[in-house]
Amino acid sequence: MIAPKITVIIPIYNCGLYLTDTLQSIQNQVFPDFECICVNDGSVDSSEAIIDQFTVNDKRFIKINQANLGVSAARNAGMNLAKGEFLYFVDHDDLIVADTLQNLLNAAEAFNADMSRGRMIMISDNYALTDLPKQQAPTFSNLHENPLTDFYRNARRKNKTWCYIWQCLFRHSAIKNIRFLESLRSGREDNLFMYEVVANIKNYVQIDSVVACHRRSSSSVMLGGYRPVHIQMFDIAIPYVYQKYAMDTTIDKRLLWWVYHKESYGVYRFLIRNPIRSNQHNLMLLAREVLLKYRNTPEFKEIKKRWSYRQVLFYKLFMNEQYKLLRFFRILMF
Numbered sequence: 036m037i038a039p040k041i042t043v044i045i046p047i048y049n050c051g052l053y054l055t056d057t058l059q060s061i062q063n064q065v066f067p068d069f070e071c072i073c074v075n076d077g078s079v080d081s082s083e084a085i086i087d088q089f090t091v092n093d094k095r096f097i098k099i100n101q102a103n104l105g106v107s108a109a110r111n112a113g114m115n116l117a118k119g120e121f122l123y124f125v126d127h128d129d130l131i132v133a134d135t136l137q138n139l140l141n142a143a144e145a146f147n148a149d150m151s152r153g154r155m156i157m158i159s160d161n162y163a164l165t166d167l168p169k170q171q172a173p174t175f176s177n178l179h180e181n182p183l184t185d186f187y188r189n190a191r192r193k194n195k196t197w198c199y200i201w202q203c204l205f206r207h208s209a210i211k212n213i214r215f216l217e218s219l220r221s222g223r224e225d226n227l228f229m230y231e232v233v234a235n236i237k238n239y240v241q242i243d244s245v246v247a248c249h250r251r252s253s254s255s256v257m258l259g260g261y262r263p264v265h266i267q268m269f270d271i272a273i274p275y276v277y278q279k280y281a282m283d284t285t286i287d288k289r290l291l292w293w294v295y296h297k298e299s300y301g302v303y304r305f306l307i308r309n310p311i312r313s314n315q316h317n318l319m320l321l322a323r324e325v326l327l328k329y330r331n332t333p334e335f336k337e338i339k340k341r342w343s344y345r346q347v348l349f350y351k352l353f354m355n356e357q358y359k360l361l362r363f364f365r366i367l368m369f
Contacts, residue, residue, distance in 0.1 A: 036116040037339070038051050038119065038120070039068050039069050039095070039118060039119045040066075040068040040069065040112035040119060040120055040121065040122070040140065041068065041069040041070075041119045041120070041121045041122070041123055041136055041140065041204070042069065042072060042113070042117035042118060042119030042121070042122050042207070043069055043070070043071040043072070043123045043124075043125060043136075044071075044072050044074070044110055044114065044122065044123070044124050044125070044144040045058075045061075045071065045072070045073050045074065045087065045112065045124075045125045045126070045127055046051070046058070046074050046076055046106045046109030046110050046113070046115075046126075047073055047074060047075050047076060047078060047082050047127040047306065048075075048076040048077065048078050048082070048103065048106070048109075048110070048127065048128060049079060049082060049094055049124060050080075050082055050127040050128050050331075051078075051080040051081035051082050051085060051130035051320075052128075053085030053250065054081075054082055054085045054086070054127055054128070054178045055276045056130060056163065056164050057126075057127055057130060058071070058073070058085070058086070058089050058096070058126065058127060058131040058134055058283025059164060060131050060132075060133075060164060060167065061096075061131065062089065062093060062096075063133050063164075064075060064131075064133060064135065064136045064137070065133055065134050065136075065137050065170065066134075066137040066140060067311050068095060069095060069099065069119065069123075069136060069211060070095050070096075070117075070118060070119060071089075071095055071096045071119065072097050072099060072113040073086045073089070073090075073096060073097065073098050073099070074099045074101065074109040074110070074112050074113050074368075075098060075099065076101060076102075076104060076105070076106070076108070077101065077102050077103030077104070080321065082127075083085075083187075084096075085098070086098045094128055097116075098144075099112055099113065099116065104217065104220070105217065105219070105221055106215075106216045106220065106221045107215035107216055107217045107218075107220060107221075107224045107345065108215075108220075110124065110215050111214045111215055113174075113304065114177065114214065116314060117207065120206070120207055120208075121139075121140065121204050121205060121206055121207060122204070122205045122207050122210070122217050123135075123136065123139070123201075123203075123204050123205070123364045124200045124201050124203075125201055125247075126201060129201060129247060129249050129250055130158065130162070130164065130167055130247075130248040130250070130252045131201075131247055131248065132133055132167055132168050132245055132246060132247075132248070132341045133167070133170050133242075133246070134169065134170040134172070135142065135240075135244075135246040135247070137205070137248065138153065138172065138173055138242060138244045139151045139152075139153060139204035139242070139246060140156070140204060142173065142203055142208065142240045142242045142306035143240065144177050145176065145240075146176070146178045146238070146240045147189075147208075147237050147238075148206070148236060148239055148240040148314075149206045149235075149236035149239060150203050150204065150205050150206065150209070150232065150236050150238075150240075151200055151203065151204045151239065151240045151241075151242065152203045152204075152240070152241050152242070153173075153203075153242050153244050153245065153247065154200050154202065154242075154243060154244065154246065154317065155199060155201070155202050155239075155243055155245065155246065155247040155248070155249055156168070156212070156247075157207065157249055157250075157251050158248045158249065158250050158251065159251060160220050160251075161248070162248065164249065167357070168245050168248075171244055172244070172247075172320060173242035173243050173244045174213040174243055175242070175243050176241070176242045177189075177241045177242075178239075179238060179240070179241065180234050180237075180238045181325060182233045182234075182239055183233060183234065183281075183287060183289040183290055183293070184289060185234045185239075186203040186239065187296075187304070188292050189241060191294065193344070194219035197229065198225045198229050199225065199228045199247070200225045200228060201247045202246060203232075204321075205232065206236075208273045209232075209235060209236050210231075210232055210235065210236075211230065213231045213232060213235065214227075214228075214237075215227075215228050215348050216271070216275065218271050219268055219271055219272070220334050221264060222264050222268040223263060223268040223301075224268070224274050226272075226274070226297065226298075226301070226360065227272065227276070229283070230249065230280075230290070230293070232281055232295050233290075233293075234287070234290050235322075237242055242341075246272060251286075254364070260282065260329050261310075261312075261313045261315075262319055263318065264319065265304060265305045265309065266304075266310075266321050266322045266325055267321075267325075269301070269305060270308060270325050270328070271327060272298065272301075273298075273329055273334050273338065274304065274329075274334050275300070276294060276295075276298050276334075277333065277334040277337055280294050280295070281295075282335045283332075290364065295337060295338070295341055296341065297343040298338065299337075299338045299339075299342060301330070301340060303349075303350070304327055304337050305322075306322040306325060306350055307322065307326075307346075307350055307353050308320040308349070310323075310353075311353070311358065311361045311362055312330065316332060316358075319353075319358060323353065323354065323356070326350075326353070326354060327354075329356070339345060349361060349364070
C-alpha cells in the first residue's frame with residue numbers, strides 16, 4: 036500500500052457537538068492524498084459513533100480507541116501510527132479551510148522546508164462549515180532559514196500565535212523523534228512541543244493564507260476561562276523545562292533564551308497575574324501553593340531572574356497574600 040502524502044492527527048474527547056463539522060472540513064480538502072487518524076481518547080458521548088460514520092464511508096479515516104489519557108498521549112498515539120511524509124494536527128472542535136493541506140504542502144515542497152505555517156482566525160461556538168473562508172492561494176511565501184532566530188522574531192509580530200501547532204504542516208522525518216509530554220494532559224504541551232520543533236528543523240516557510248479556524252468554545256482548556264488546570268500545568272512544566280534546557284550544557288543559547296523568555300512570562304501570567312484578575316480565592320491559594328513548592332529551588336530561580344522589577348514586586352506581594360493591594364494595582368499587571 037502506498038503511503039499517503041499527509042497524515043492528519045485529531046485527538047478527540049467528548050466533542051459530539053462539533054466533531055461532524057470538523058471531520059467534514061477535513062474530508063472536503065481539495066488535496067485528497069491524506070490519511071486522517073482520529074484518536075478517540077475515552078469519549079463517553081457520541082464522538083465514537085461520529086468517527087465510525089467517517090471510517091465506514093471514507094477509508095482515509097482511521098479510528099484509534101484508547102483510555103482517557105489526555106491530548107498529549109492521543110497525539111502521540113497518532114504520531115506513532117502516522118505513515119505520511121508530512122504531519123498536520125487538528126483540534127477536535129476546529130475547522131480547516133478547503134485548501135489548507137494544499138497550500139501548506141505547496142509551500143513546504145516549493146522551498147524544501149521542514150515546516151510550513153499559515154495564519155489562523157478565532158471562531159465562535161456557532162461558526163459553521165458554510166462560514167469558512169473561501170479558498171485562496173497564498174499571495175506571499177517567506178522562507179526562514181534560521182529558525183532559532185527567525186521564528187521568535189516572526190511570531191512576535193503579525194503571526195503572534197507561535198505555539199499553535201494546527202497552523203503548521205511538519206515534515207515527518209524532521210520531527211520523528213519529538214513527542215508531546217504526556218504528563219501534560221491538556222495545556223502547555225504545544226508550547227513544549229514547538230520548542231523542540233524549532234530547535235530541530237533546518238528551515239520553515241510562512242504563508243499568508245488562513246489555514247486554521249480555532250473555536251473559542253466554553254469547553255476549550257486554554258480559552259474557556261481561567262481554571263485550576265492553568266495553574267497545575269506549571270507544576271509539571273517548571274521542573275521539566277529546567278531539566279531539559281537549563282541543565283543542558285550544550286544548548287544553543289538562543290534556544291535557552293527563547294524558552295525561558297516564554298516560560299518566565301507564562302509563570303508570571305498564570306500563577307500571579309491571572310489569579311488576581313480572576314478574583315477567585317481558591318485559585319489564588321492553588322497558585323500560591325505551586326509557587327511555595329518551587330520558591331527556593333534552582334528551577335524557580337531560572338524563572339525569577341528573568342522577571343522585571345515590577346513582576347518581582349508583584350510576586351512578593353502575592354506571596355505575602357497582599358491580594359487586596361494587588362487587585363488595586365491589577366491594571367499594571369501586564
